[in-house]
Amino acid sequence: MSTPPLRKDAAQNRQRIIEVARRYVDEGRLLQLNDVARTASIGVATVYRHFPTPEALLETVALPAVEALVRRAEHALAGDDAWTALRDFLAAAIEVLLTDPALPPVFAAATDALEHTGDLKRGLASAFAELLARAHTAGVIDPGVTEADMIPLLCGIAYAANIQSALAPAERAALGLRYLDLLLTGLHRT
Amino acid sequence: MSTPPLRKDAAQNRQRIIEVARRYVDEGRLLQLNDVARTASIGVATVYRHFPTPEALLETVALPAVEALVRRAEHALAGDDAWTALRDFLAAAIEVLLTDPALPPVFAAATDALEHTGDLKRGLASAFAELLARAHTAGVIDPGVTEADMIPLLCGIAYAANIQSALAPAERAALGLRYLDLLLTGLHRT
């Protein structure tokens, strides 16, 4: 579990790799480790040492966004209306999911297949479970729905909105929110 | 548009390729043209001539299932209750989408990117549009929802159910149906 602190140059390289990868993701290019290495003017082996697979790199690129989402969830927990809190958080999740191309694959992957994000995703899941639990006890949501359903469903919505590849990102985000609304209408109880 | 009829041996090879590819799809192996060729004991070039890309091959493999679905839609149009017809058809669609691994990619692709399936998908879309239109005039469904929404949403549901890679196919199908129900509850009007 101990992570011996990285040497200065290593940390620098690592950072540089992440930056380049982030640019790749944003531009929709797929992450090829060799390619990233060349673009970053860094040896291939260095990249492979830091990130054994493209997924690992992607995961690291996605990290800040996931963290932000966790904070968002905790913030939502501070709200007082169970339904509103849940809905707002879900909307935020969809929005970021459709805005940052790094996120969908990370969320779609099995929780424990990820090195770093695993804990975060678990944290997110539990914060989210709490939001759901509140909604359940408040009786404002279909009692049969668990957080084990919601994460895939969110991914599904993001996926559906993303299929419309002709649309601009902003339009896709709007579409995603609309789809979320549709789903939530089905889940809402009064 | 004219398709000069295939020579006997060519047709035979083509068939053989499709059969092998179907096996690949069913076993979840990804379609690699070279690989398929070797398995089918057929020259690589032959495979490439018949199917320039893996997508083209996949499309052809999926064809019968798509045709079946079109028939199903037309059959549904014979029913008299708009809502039931729509719901039953959607359930059938989800079921086959989750049962046949060849279908999701084909449906997710842009309609006009496909060679053969394009027409079929258009036919499906129009039969489906008819089902929706009936539901609309009967006032039993959210008026804002179009068939341009429904296909992606279906794919999204299939996607969500498929993420649960730990589940057996049958369980995933059941899950998909449940998700569909959730969505439909959101769309239903009375």
Next chain:
DNA sequence: CCGTAAGTGGATGGGTCATCCGTTTCAACG
């Protein structure tokens, strides 16, 4: 300043992809 462990780079073997072209097979016609 030196020793050592951590870090680096890129050459390279292994693998996949898809094209090209010399050969074979079909089937139409005399």
Next chain:
DNA sequence: CGTTGAAACGGATGACCCATCCACTTACGG
């Protein structure tokens, strides 16, 4: 039937990508 031209075939091949290995360099504690 036998001939012939077009259609189809096959696999060798060059281009490309992936990821490992190891000889070299660099940071940094003593």
